[in-house]
Amino acid sequence: MIKLQNNYEGNINIYPLFKNELAIDDFQSILNTLINKDLFKGDKNTLHHISTHQGSELKHHIFVGLGDSLDMEVLRNGIANACKKAAALKENSVGIILPTQLINADALENIATAITLSQYSFNKYQSKKKDMMIEDFIIVASVPDLNTYQTNIDEGILLGEMTILSRELANEPGDIINPETLAISAKSLGESSGFKVDIFDKAAITGLRMNAFLAVAQGSSYEPRLIVMEYMGNVGGEVIGLVGKGITFDSGGLSIKPANSMLTMQGDMSGAASVIAAMGAIASKKLKVNVVAVVAACDNSVSGNSYRPNDIVTSRSGKSIFITNTDAEGRLTLIDALDYILTEKHVDKVVDMATLTGAAEVALGQKIAAVITNNDEFMCDLKLAAADTGERVWELPHDEDFMKLIETPYADLNNSGGRFAGTITAGLFLGSVVGDTPWLHIDIAGPSWTEEADGYFSKGATGYGTRLLYKLVKNSIKINEGI
Ligand code: BES
Numbered sequence: 001m002i003k004l005q006n007n008y009e010g011n012i013n014i015y016p017l018f019k020n021e022l023a024i025d026d027f028q029s030i031l032n033t034l035i036n037k038d039l040f041k042g043d044k045n046t047l048h049h050i051s052t053h054q055g056s057e058l059k060h061h062i063f064v065g066l067g068d069s070l071d072m073e074v075l076r077n078g079i080a081n082a083c084k085k086a087a088a089l090k091e092n093s094v095g096i097i098l099p100t101q102l103i104n105a106d107a108l109e110n111i112a113t114a115i116t117l118s119q120y121s122f123n124k125y126q127s128k129k130k131d132m133m134i135e136d137f138i139i140v141a142s143v144p145d146l147n148t149y150q151t152n153i154d155e156g157i158l159l160g161e162m163t164i165l166s167r168e169l170a171n172e173p174g175d176i177i178n179p180e181t182l183a184i185s186a187k188s189l190g191e192s193s194g195f196k197v198d199i200f201d202k203a204a205i206t207g208l209r210m211n212a213f214l215a216v217a218q219g220s221s222y223e224p225r226l227i228v229m230e231y232m233g234n235v236g237g238e239v240i241g242l243v244g245k246g247i248t249f250d251s252g253g254l255s256i257k258p259a260n261s262m263l264t265m266q267g268d269m270s271g272a273a274s275v276i277a278a279m280g281a282i283a284s285k286k287l288k289v290n291v292v293a294v295v296a297a298c299d300n301s302v303s304g305n306s307y308r309p310n311d312i313v314t315s316r317s318g319k320s321i322f323i324t325n326t327d328a329e330g331r332l333t334l335i336d337a338l339d340y341i342l343t344e345k346h347v348d349k350v351v352d353m354a355t356l357t358g359a360a361e362v363a364l365g366q367k368i369a370a371v372i373t374n375n376d377e378f379m380c381d382l383k384l385a386a387a388d389t390g391e392r393v394w395e396l397p398h399d400e401d402f403m404k405l406i407e408t409p410y411a412d413l414n415n416s417g418g419r420f421a422g423t424i425t426a427g428l429f430l431g432s433v434v435g436d437t438p439w440l441h442i443d444i445a446g447p448s449w450t451e452e453a454d455g456y457f458s459k460g461a462t463g464y465g466t467r468l469l470y471k472l473v474k475n476s477i478k479i480n481e482g483i
Pocket residue numbers: 250268325327328329330355356357358359361415416417418422445446
């Protein structure tokens with residue numbers, strides 16, 4: 001439980017502190033000693049823990065450095081690291097004593113998200129779990145009108161929980177989260193948070209002529225599912241489309257991946273996971289927006305029935321595609337999902353999120369997603385949302401020139417463009433069915449996964465995109481109302 005209170009009497013105190021305001025009401029002398037001994041100065045991304053005796057009680061004091069001024073990413077990471085530390089101290093509750101600079105809507109929302117995320121790790125299959133003892137996190141703020149912040153705390157918790165859901169879906173092995181169980185997860189989230197979910201099976205997908213999607217799916221004993229989610233909170237208003245890459249395991253197909261590259265490929269549905277989780281947050285908060293989300297879920301597997309290099313498939317849009325490499329499967333499922341959402345659901349704008357290319361990770365590393373867009377304004381909206389959530393984005397060029405790289409004499413498009421500009425050619429491949437509809441393609445191959453359990457991250461899937469998509473959609477209300 002995360003509670004907001006005026007005071008706290010317990011054994012673990014967390015003190016987030018700014019460098020220029022190293023002051024704690026009842027605890028100044030010890031803090032001064034730490035400062036004088038250069039052990040803690042409030043520098044960002046620093047943490048210092050001391051234990052004292054009071055009567056028979058052991059008291060813990062965790063100092064969290066926030067640097068010179070309020071930076072939400074530093075705050076999220078500092079709070080999460082302190083809460084992780086606290087969880088190892090075998091107490092039931094912890095107090096987080098806020099300086100006045102942190103008593104505002106934005107900071108409180110982010111603190112609640114950070115606390116929530118700090119307690120997650122993917123350890124359900126481990127018999128001996130490291131005990132997480134903390135039951136109550138008490139956020140202590142000495143102001144009279146505390147209740148006004150409860151909605152911010154609730155929103156922060158919700159975003160933390162939905163990010164955890166996204167992580168959990170992407171961490172689960174490929175036989176646990178397969179196309180069918182991914183669809184069922186979306187359905188049950190829809191039921192609990194209030195959005196509609198339609199699930200189409202292989203026969204229905206065949207009826208929809210999604211042949212590029214079906215080609216990827218055909219090698220697996222798991223049948224594909226098309227998951228269509230709808231939340232209408234502003235009937236008559238614009239409709240935003242979200243599309244998530246939902247490959248529940250990417251072996252590479254016949255163009256098989258090397259063993260090491262295959263190891264995290266149960267997470268090749270991270271885009272889908274974040275789209276589904278964002279829908280959960282959007283519907284739970286009853287945002288005044290309309291969102292349709294689509295996931296073409298399948299398993300890219302190897303069998304006698306797999307699609308082959310040199311196959312030529314006709315996508316739903318009518319464009320024929322020459323298969324150079326069966327490991328460039330994401331764009332085949334996405335080109336059909338995008339065509340479906342545009343022609344059947346008539347969305348006004350569309351965002352796709354996908355672990356699409358290793359090249360994105362090579363170009364921008366593991367913290368920043370690559371973006372291709374046909375609309376500068378939409379890109380600006382995305383940057384604003386990203387600044388808010390710390391989920392970083394970087395735009396790559398979408399010049400039509402790059403289309404040359406995915407030309408082939410045998411069909412309208414080549415599914416792989418070779419060595420150069422791999423992230424851009426993958427994006428342009430998708431853009432070829434989007435036309436003028438404002439579109440953002442977010443390649444999350446880098447930031448969807450981390451090996452380090454630092455700050456509000458846990459080892460494994462990061463849930464990248466859950467909060468970003470939620471904020472992008474939420475901010476569209478202000479933009480449409482001209483605020
Ligand atoms: N799922 C992978 C991309 C990926 C790589 C995601 C690393 C996360 C981490 C995608 O389907 C893929 O294999 N892409 C190929 C494309 C190539 C064959 C044109 C790649 O990036 O090598």
